[in-house]
Amino acid sequence: MNQTPGQRPPALRLSDFRLIAFDMDSTLIDIETVDEIADIAGCGPEVAAITEATMRGEITDYKESLRQRVALLRGVPLSALQTVYDQRLHLNPGAETLIDACKRAGLRVVLLSGGFTFFTDRLRERLQLDDTRSNVLEIEDGHLTGRMLAQPWGDICDGEAKKDKLLECCRAMGISPARAIAVGDGANDLPMMRVAGLSVAYHAKPRVREEAMVAIDEGGLDRLLDFLQGAHAGA
Secondary structure (H helix, E strand, O other): OOOOOOOOOOOEEHHHHHEEOHHHEEEEEHOOHHHHHHHHOOHHHHHHHHHHHHOOOOOOOHHHHHHHHHHOOOOHHHHHHHHHHHHHOOOOOOOHHHHHHHHHHOOEEEEEEEHHHHHHHHHHHHHHEEEEEEEEEEEEEOEEEEEEEEEOOOOOOOHHHHHHHHHEEEEEEEEOOHEEEEOOOOOOHHHHHHOOOOOEEEEEEEHHHHHHEEEEEEHHHHHHHHOOOOOOOOO
16 A cells, blocks of 8 residues: 655544545446446447546546447346346455444445446445445336436536535535545546545556555555554544
């Protein structure tokens, strides 16, 4: 685990924070869900290439990138998503330990994802998360249409939408964003990481790792607890 010189305030404690926001794909969980759906559908390499370029920041229009990938999933049965959840999706090491420690310290835990509600809804229930934001896949007759549905807050959850949701949560709680932690791995996590009081890159792409205050390059998400004083005691 590394830190960017000069960015870390002295003696940070978990209880200095009130909110922690996680990205989902390749951060809280160990896969890119859209890539796994595409793999089952037979268009895995094409979708994975777009995902990789987007997460590295080489494709800067996240919304268009996601529309392209979802369009390739047209006709995929809903059962394929359930297969991904049941057989391919695993929490990254240390995820539950970190979340439990955050809850004990009084933090709200939210999941902000450029992925899909099919997965975030299930993870919210499984992990007892406080809130989520992600994208809704349009489904007709049990199959994906290749489109997404607009929601009251906007059309697609990209990096700006993640940032907006983090700030919205802070306003609702009556706290400064300085009391929020943002954890991510890809370029579309940078907007929320930039406004948070503590930004954490987890096994991240180079650009994200360079900008984050803390980079976890080895081990699980619970390595963050080694960085925050009093975390293991739930202080």
